[in-house]
Every structure is written in C-alpha cells, then in structure tokens.
Amino acid sequence: MTIIDNPKQPTEPDTPFGDEKISKTGDKVFFGLSFGAATLILVTLGAVALFLVKEGLPVFTASDKSDLERGGDSFFGYVGPLVLGTVYIAMIALLIATPIAVAVAVYISHYAPKRLSQTLGYFIDLLAAIPSVVFGIWGITVLAPILSRTLYPWLDDYASWLPFFGSDVNVSTSGRTTLTVGIVLAVMVLPIITAISREVFLQTPRLHEEASLALGATRWEMIRQAVLPYGRSGVISGAMLGLGRALGETMAVAMILSPADGYFWNIITNSNSNTIAANIALQFPESSGLEVNRLIATGLVLFIITFGVNALARRVADTGFTGADG
Amino acid sequence: MMLTTDHLDRDRDRDRDIGSDSNGDITSGELAGKGTFAVFGGAVVLGALTWLPSGSVNWARWVIVTILAYIIGTYVVSRIVESKRHATDRLATAVMTSSFAVVLLPLVSVVWTVVERGSNRFDWTFYSETMRGVVGEGGGAYHAIIGTLIITALAATFSVPFGLFTAIYLVEYGGKTRFSKRVTGLVDVMTGIPSIVAGLFAYALFVLVDGPGHRSGLAGAVALTLLMTPVVVRASEEMLRLVPNELREASYALGVAKWRTIAKIVLPTAIAGILTGIVLSIARVIGETAPLLITVGIAQGVNYNPFSGRMATLPVFTYNSYAFPTLPRDASLDRAWASALTLVIIVAVLFTGARILSSILKPKGLK
Numbered sequence: 109m110t111i112i113d114n115p116k117q118p119t120e121p122d123t124p125f126g127d128e129k130i131s132k133t134g135d136k137v138f139f140g141l142s143f144g145a146a147t148l149i150l151v152t153l154g155a156v157a158l159f160l161v162k163e164g165l166p167v168f169t170a171s172d173k174s175d176l177e178r179g180g181d182s183f184f185g186y187v188g189p190l191v192l193g194t195v196y197i198a199m200i201a202l203l204i205a206t207p208i209a210v211a212v213a214v215y216i217s218h219y220a221p222k223r224l225s226q227t228l229g230y231f232i233d234l235l236a237a238i239p240s241v242v243f244g245i246w247g248i249t250v251l252a253p254i255l256s257r258t259l260y261p262w263l264d265d266y267a268s269w270l271p272f273f274g275s276d277v278n279v280s281t282s283g284r285t286t287l288t289v290g291i292v293l294a295v296m297v298l299p300i301i302t303a304i305s306r307e308v309f310l311q312t313p314r315l316h317e318e319a320s321l322a323l324g325a326t327r328w329e330m331i332r333q334a335v336l337p338y339g340r341s342g343v344i345s346g347a348m349l350g351l352g353r354a355l356g357e358t359m360a361v362a363m364i365l366s367p368a369d370g371y372f373w374n375i376i377t378n379s380n381s382n383t384i385a386a387n388i389a390l391q392f393p394e395s396s397g398l399e400v401n402r403l404i405a406t407g408l409v410l411f412i413i414t415f416g417v418n419a420l421a422r423r424v425a426d427t428g429f430t431g432a433d434g
Numbered sequence: 435m436m437l438t439t440d441h442l443d444r445d446r447d448r449d450r451d452i453g454s455d456s457n458g459d460i461t462s463g464e465l466a467g468k469g470t471f472a473v474f475g476g477a478v479v480l481g482a483l484t485w486l487p488s489g490s491v492n493w494a495r496w497v498i499v500t501i502l503a504y505i506i507g508t509y510v511v512s513r514i515v516e517s518k519r520h521a522t523d524r525l526a527t528a529v530m531t532s533s534f535a536v537v538l539l540p541l542v543s544v545v546w547t548v549v550e551r552g553s554n555r556f557d558w559t560f561y562s563e564t565m566r567g568v569v570g571e572g573g574g575a576y577h578a579i580i581g582t583l584i585i586t587a588l589a590a591t592f593s594v595p596f597g598l599f600t601a602i603y604l605v606e607y608g609g610k611t612r613f614s615k616r617v618t619g620l621v622d623v624m625t626g627i628p629s630i631v632a633g634l635f636a637y638a639l640f641v642l643v644d645g646p647g648h649r650s651g652l653a654g655a656v657a658l659t660l661l662m663t664p665v666v667v668r669a670s671e672e673m674l675r676l677v678p679n680e681l682r683e684a685s686y687a688l689g690v691a692k693w694r695t696i697a698k699i700v701l702p703t704a705i706a707g708i709l710t711g712i713v714l715s716i717a718r719v720i721g722e723t724a725p726l727l728i729t730v731g732i733a734q735g736v737n738y739n740p741f742s743g744r745m746a747t748l749p750v751f752t753y754n755s756y757a758f759p760t761l762p763r764d765a766s767l768d769r770a771w772a773s774a775l776t777l778v779i780i781v782a783v784l785f786t787g788a789r790i791l792s793s794i795l796k797p798k799g800l801k
Contacts (some may be wrong), residue, residue, distance in 0.1 A: 131691030138693035142603035145596050146617045149667075152660065153620050156627070159638035208533045215530035228534075230789065235541050237714065237781045239721020241749045242774045245756055246544045249551075295540045302537075326519055328526035349625060356628020358724035359753060385630040385724065392728045400646070407634040411627065418626040422619065 156411070164405030170398055187406050189371050193286070193381030194410065197361065198354035200290030200375070205298040206347050212298075213305035213343075218331060229306060236299035244363035247292040252283030252364060255291070260376045272375045279376050284366035286375040292360050297350035304349065308342025309335050348421040355414050361386035384410040470524075473511055477503035497539075501532040545778070552775025555768040561776075565746070566735035571765040575773050577736040581651065581745035585730065586720050588655035588740060589662055594712055596659070597666025604667075605674040606696055624664040632660040633725030640729070649731045651740030654747070657725035662715045669711020673704040706792040713788035717781045723749035748777050 167183055216225045216232070264279040316334040325333060336343075367382035367390075382390075388403050395403060481500035505528045513521035563574035600617065608614025636657035640648040677700050685695040701708070731744040732754050752773040759766035 131694065134693040135691055138602075138696065139607060142599045142607055145599035146603040146608070146614070148596060149600055149617050149620050149624065149663075152663075153624060155639070156631070156635045156660070159635055159642075160631070163634075163638040163641065208537060211530045211533035212537050215534045219527060219530055220534075230785070231541075233714070234782060234785050235544075237717035237721070237785070238544065239723065239749055239752075239774075239777050239781070241721065241723045241752045242548060242778060243544065245752065245770060245774055246547055250543060250547050251540070295544075298537060299541075326523035328523040329519070331526070345622075348622075352626035352628065356626075356630060358628070358630045359749075362724075363753070363757065385628055388630050388634070389724050389727055393731070396646075404634050404638060407631045411631045414626045414628055414631075415623055418623055422622060 160404060160408040160411060163401060164408045166401040167398060167405045170401075183402065183405060186402065187384070187409055189369065189381040190384045190387055190406060191409065191413070192371050193367075194355055194383040194385070194413065196375075196381065197286055197290050197293060197383055198351060198357075200287065201293035201297055201354040202347065202351050204291065204294035205301060205350060208294075209298045209301035209346070209350070210305055210343055213302045213309055213339075214331060214335065216302070217306050217309035218327070218335060229303075232299045232302050232306070236303050238296075240296065240357060240359045241363075243292055243296050244360040247288065247360055247364045248284070251292060252288050254283075255285075255288050256281055256283030260285070260287075263376055272373055278378075280366070280378045282366065282378065284364055284380075285377060286365070286372070286380045289361050289365050289380075290375070292364060293354045293357055296357065296360065297354050300353060301343070301346040301350045304346030305339060305343045308339040312338045344421060348418060351417055351421070352414055355417065356385050356410065357383075358385040358389045362389045469511065469515070470508065473507040474504055477501075477507055497535075501535065504528060505532060548771065548775050548778055551768075551771035552773075552778075555772035556775060560769070560772050564735050568734075569760070570762055573765075573769065575746075575748060575751055575769070575776065577733065578746040578748045578751035578773065579776070580736055580738065581730070581733075581747040582720060582749075584738070584740050585651050585654045585658065585726070585745065585747060586716060588652065589658035589719060590712075590716055592655065592659040593662040593666055593715070597663045597715075598670050598708070600663075600667045601670035601674055602696060604671050606692070606700065621664045621667045624660070625668065627660060627664075629657075629661055629722050630724040630728070632657040633728045635660065636725065636729045649729065649744045650742050651730055651737070651745045654726045654730035654745070655740065657729050658719045658722060661722065661725070662719045665715035665718055666712055669714065670704070670708045673707030673711065674700060676707070677703045706795045709795065710788045710792045713784050713791075717784045720780060720784070721749050721777050723753050726750050727753065748773055748780075752777065 212232070216228050220228060260279050260283065263273045267273045312335045316338065317330055320330040320334045321327075361383050362385075365380055365382060365386060366378045367386070368379040370379075370381065372379050372381050384406050388407055391399070392403055477500045480503045481496040481498075484495055484499050505525065508528045509521050509525040512524045516524075559572060560574040561579070562576055563572070564577040565573045565575075566577075600621070604614050604618060608617070633654075636653045637648065639656065640650065640653045644650075681699050681703060682695055685699045686692075690698075726747050727750050730747060730750070732750050733744040733746045735746075737743050737745045752770050755766050755770035755773065759770075
C-alpha cells in the first residue's frame with residue numbers, strides 16, 4: 109500500500125538507523141550532554157572548595173570571638189588533636205583491614221568453588237553497604253564490651269611496654285577506645301577493599317593464569333605472578349576508597365568513641381582524641397554563629413587531608429611502587 | 435573454571451611424580467586429602483586443649499588457636515612430605531581460607547545482633563505510625579521511611595544522569611586528552627570526599643540562599659548527590675570500558691552514527707553492570723547519616739515537602755533514638771534497633787533486586 113502511495117520509497121536509504129540529519133544532531137546533543145556532565149564535575153568540586161573556604165574563613169577573620177567558648181579561640185589548637193585522632197584511627201583501621209581484605213578477595217576469586225564464591229561475593233557486597241550507624245550501634249553494644257573484657261586487660265598486662273598500650277593511664281573498662289573504633293572501622297572498610305579487589309582479580313586474563321600454570325607454577329605462584337600484579341591498581345583504589353571512608357567515617361566514631369581534649373597516643377583508654385568528622389556531627393546540631401564556621405573550617409581540613417591521601421595514592425598507583433610486580 | 439585448574443594441577447603433579455619417583459607409586463610425594471583432614475583434626479583438638487587450664491569453654495580462643503595450628507601444621511607437614519613450593523602453596527591456601535573465616539565472624543555478629551534486637555519492634559505499628567505526640571512506648575518510623583525515600587529518590591534523579599553521561603564522555607569521547615584525565619582525577623577526589631564534608635558543602639550552599647540554620651530535604655539530597663555521583667561514574671566507566679572495541683567498530687562500519695552506537699550497542703551491552711553500579715550507589719547513600727544529620731535534621735512527623743523544613747530519615751532516626759533516648763529508655767532503644775533492621779532489609783532488598791536485574795539483562799554470549 110505504501111509503495112503505491114509513495115513511489116519515492118524504494119530510493120530512500122535502506123538502513124534501519126535513521127537518516128543522516130538526525131544522526132548529526134543526535135551526535136551533537138549527545139556530545140554536549142556528556143561534555144557538560146564532565147565539566148559539571150569540575151564545577152562541583154570547585155564549588156565544594158569555594159563554599160567551604162567561604163563559610164570557614166570567618167573563624168580566622170572575625171574580630172569578635174566570644175562565640176567560641178569551648179576549645180579556646182586558637183583554631184590550630186582546636187583542630188590539632190582532631191587531626192591526630194582522624195589519621196590515627198584511619199591508619200589503625202587500614203592496617204588491620206587491607207591484608208585481610210586482599211586475602212579474602214583472592215580466596216573468593218581463586219579458591220572458593222564458583223557457586224560458593226558468587227554467594228560470598230554477594231554477601232561481601234551487601235556488607236559493604238550496611239550503614240555506618242548500624243556498625244556504630246553494634247560496636248558499642250556488642251564489640252566494645254567484649255574487647256574491654258578480653259583483649260584490653262591482656263594488652264595492658266603484656267604489651268604495655270609499647271607506647272600505644274602504655275600503662276600510664278588506666279585501661280578502659282567501657283571499651284569506648286581508639287582501638288575499638290579502629291577495629292569497627294576495619295570491619296567497615298574491609299568489604300569495600302575486598303569487593304573492589306575481588307572484581308579486578310576475577311578479571312585477570314585467563315591466558316595469563318593458564319600460562320603461569322602451564323609453566324609449572326603452583327596455584328599460589330600463579331596468583332603471585334598473574335593475579336596480584338594484574339589487580340594491583342584495583343587493590344590500591346580499593347584501599348583508597350577504604351581509607352577515604354575511614355578518614356571521613358562519622359557515625360560509628362561519634363557513637364563509640366569516648367573523646368577528650370588533647371593529644372592521646374594510648375589507644376586502650378577512655379581518653380581519646382576525637383576525629384574531625386565525629387566532632388562535627390556531635391557539635392553541629394548545637395552550634396551557632398562562629399562555632400558553625402569553625403566546624404566548617406575543620407571540615408575543610410578534613411577535605412584537604414583526604415585530598416592529599418588520594419593524590420598520594422594515585423601517584424603510588426601510577427608509579428607502581430607497591431612491590432607487587434617484583 | 436576452578437575445576438579445570440584443579441584437574442591440571444593434579445595431572446601435573448602426577449606427571450612429575452611418575453618421572454621422579456623410583457617406587458612407581460603415583461601418589462607418593464603428595465599430601466592426600468586424608469592428610470589435610472588429619473592436620474585440621476589435630477588443630478581442632480589442640481584448640482580444645484586450651485580449655486584445660488581454665489576449665490571453661492572459650493569459643494573465640496578455640497577458633498583462633500585452631501586456625502593458627504592448622505596454618506602452621508599444614509605448612510610443616512607439607513614441607514616434610516612434599517616440597518618447599520607445595521608447602522608455600524598450602525600455606526597460602528590455609529591463610530586465605532582462614533582469613534575469610536575471621537572476616538565472617540564480626541559480619542555475622544552484626545547481622546545477627548540487628549535481627550535479634552530489631553525484631554522486638556518489627557511490627558505493623560512501627561511502619562504505619564510516626565513519632566508525633568508519642569511519649570514513651572509505641573510510635574513508629576513511617577515519617578522517617580517517607581523522608582528517606584524522598585531524599586534518596588531526589589539524589590538518584592540528580593546523580594544517575596550526571597554520573598552516566600560523565601562516564602560516557604570519559605570512555606567514548608574523552609580518550610586520553612588532558613581534560614578527560616583531569617576529570618578522572620577529580621572523580622577520584624570526589625570519591626574520597628567524606629560524607630560529613632558533603633553535608634557541610636550542602637549546608638554552606640543553602641545558607642547562601644536561605645540564611646544560617648537552613649534545613650531541608652533538598653539540601654540533604656544535594657549532599658547525597660555529591661556522594662553518589664562518583665560511584666555511578668566509576669561503575670559505569672568500568673563497565674563501558676569492558677565493552678569490546680570490535681562491537682563499536684562493527685557498528686561504525688555499518689555506517690551507524692556515534693551516538694546511536696553508544697545508545698544502541700555500547701550501553702545495552704554494559705547495562706547489567708551499570709544498573710548494578712547504580713543500585714550499589716543507592717545502597718551506599720541510603721544509610722548515610724552524617725550529612726543528613728546536619729542538613730536535614732530530624733522531625734517528629736511526616737514532611738512531604740523536600741524544599742522546606744526538617745525531615746526525618748531512617749539513619750538519623752536510628753541515631754537519634756539511640757543517642758538521645760526518651761524515657762522509658764528501652765522503648766527508644768527498641769525503636770533504634772528496629773530502624774537499623776529496616777535499613778539493613780532495604781539494603782538487602784536493593785542488592786537482591788540488582789542481582790536479579792543484572793542476570794535478566796545480561797546479554798547472551800558475554801561472560
């Protein structure tokens with residue numbers, strides 16, 4: 109019917125993909141959208157820095173500092189202990205989590221039977237998404253009492269020659285310590301590092317693995333030669349994500365830690381340096397005026413720390429200075 | 435895949451043994467399954483022996499001693515019976531397997547505690563009533579669930595197109611230009627933005643418009659968008675890069691425009707992974723507490739309007755009920771646990787949904 113009505117039909121291009129004009133406009137629109145979105149990333153990050161600086165700056169420039177009752181009016185005296193607490197706790201968490209996470213990732217990707225590994229992978233993914241507030245409520249109800257009954261007395265008795273278990277202060281009986289928080293954060297970041305490492309380990313080219321095995325390598329040698337070097341960047345970006353979460357982790361710290369003002373190296377007592385993020389969460393709802401500006405300024409410090417860590421991690425990833433390539 | 439590898443492993447070992455073994459017994463010089471079981475049994479018994487001094491059962495110590503004894507035992511036995519390389523191999527296997535057991539311990543504990551304590555208030559009232567006018571027992575989290583849904587939906591609406599198109603730019607258009615490298619770097623930076631800083635940013639942004647003390651669902655959604663976008667970008671980018679170049683080239687060779695190639699060939703091929711990434715990112719932000727605590731606050735009743743006023747959200751509700759319990763304390767704590775359980779269930783449902791979705795949409799023939 110259409111052929112009779114429209115004799116031009118047979119001469120039109122016989123492609124299912126539409127005509128050229130639409131294609132060209134479509135190309136422009138599509139490119140514009142993508143380019144715009146990418147540019148928006150730049151703009152957003154610029155805005156984050158800009159607004160934090162703008163709202164944080166008054167704490168340095170204001171002439172009337174009577175708002176700042178707690179913590180004195182020296183900003184660096186205020187933020188110093190918070191920086192220590194933040195970095196200290198995140199480091200403890202990462203030191204505990206990374207080796208275990210990589211081992212678990214290798215186990216799931218190369219040791220567990222395939223069907224089991226899919227289930228395990230699902231659970232690890234699921235656990236990576238358990239909200240921090242749930243870990244916080246678990247840490248203070250379940251983990252802190254256990255640790256204060258078992259591990260901390262033991263560390264106090266046998267390991268107090270180490271500066272961070274030093275016996276100068278009484279060991280915590282509530283378990284609300286830096287080490288408890290470090291362990292909880294390790295549990296929290298572990299699934300993140302595992303999930304990402306596992307993903308890249310699974311993508312190791314089959315031929316690399318088989319080549320290694322064909323040369324007579326044992327399974328572990330194959331993993332060291334083929335899987336780990338291939339997954340190195342994935343492990344680093346996983347650890348980076350994990351560190352980012354640990355540095356900025358707020359609720360678990362705010363709920364579990366028993367904070368005090370000042371610098372504390374001992375990690376099993378009731379006096380602990382708070383973290384920047386937890387301090388903001390605890391103080392913000394009750395702050396006003398210049399105190400809010402000060403909290404935003406500490407947030408800027410946290411932003412700079414995480415920025416520095418990311419830059420460093422990326423440099424490590426680029427130069428490959430991890431020893432994995434032997 | 436592992437089956438084949440095991441098979442190769444065993445064959446290779448046999449070959450070596452036939453060649454080197456004068457007895458002609460093809461399994462000598464190889465630790466049999468029985469041997470590893472014996473070592474494991476020994477380790478369990480050794481762990482049980484640690485009861486003797488105290489006389490009481492200590493499960494944690496039993497598990498730890500068993501694991502350590504098994505790791506060391508396998509290595510030593512294999513070193514004697516087999517070779518150094520096999521011993522290292524078995525040591526690695528034992529370490530990886532047991533590290534998995536160690537990880538499961540706290541994670542099972544988290545889930546178990548939440549389910550056990552959350553079930554106290556896992557009833558219809560909790561999901562149909564708000565906290566308005568509730569003193570003491572009773573009350574629910576209906577208002578918090580509504581708030582969480584509204585704010586998360588807004589955040590997803592902003593960040594999914596934003597993230598997806600950025601990823602498309604990076605993979606399909608950007609190539610290795612300086613601009614696209616810079617964007618990749620900044621996405622990494624964005625990934626590392628702590629959630630509380632995202633909250634402060636949203637607060638600072640809305641303070642400009644509305645003055646100090648601003649609280650609204652929209653501010654919360656902006657904070658969550660900042661957290662969600664880089665996750666969407668990274669997940670989509672990774673999946674787009676996995677699409678074989680041959681597919682694109684085949685499409686171009688047929689004269690198909692670039693945008694159609696992306697929309698009809700590249701995206702459908704990668705859609706399973708992208709959707710999984712999006713759901714993962716939603717699951718990541720749905721439990722965010724800190725940014726919502728400072729941008730949205732908490733409310734006692736339902737607020738359907740995300741543009742003005744405080745809203746309750748599940749994570750903040752959990753935190754508030756736990757950290758600032760009203761009397762009687764137990765009723766408040768029960769609400770906190772029930773709310774935590776709800777969050778965990780939502781996350782679990784999202785994950786299962788993503789699984790099913792990705793297996794339905796997965797194109798045939800791709801691994």
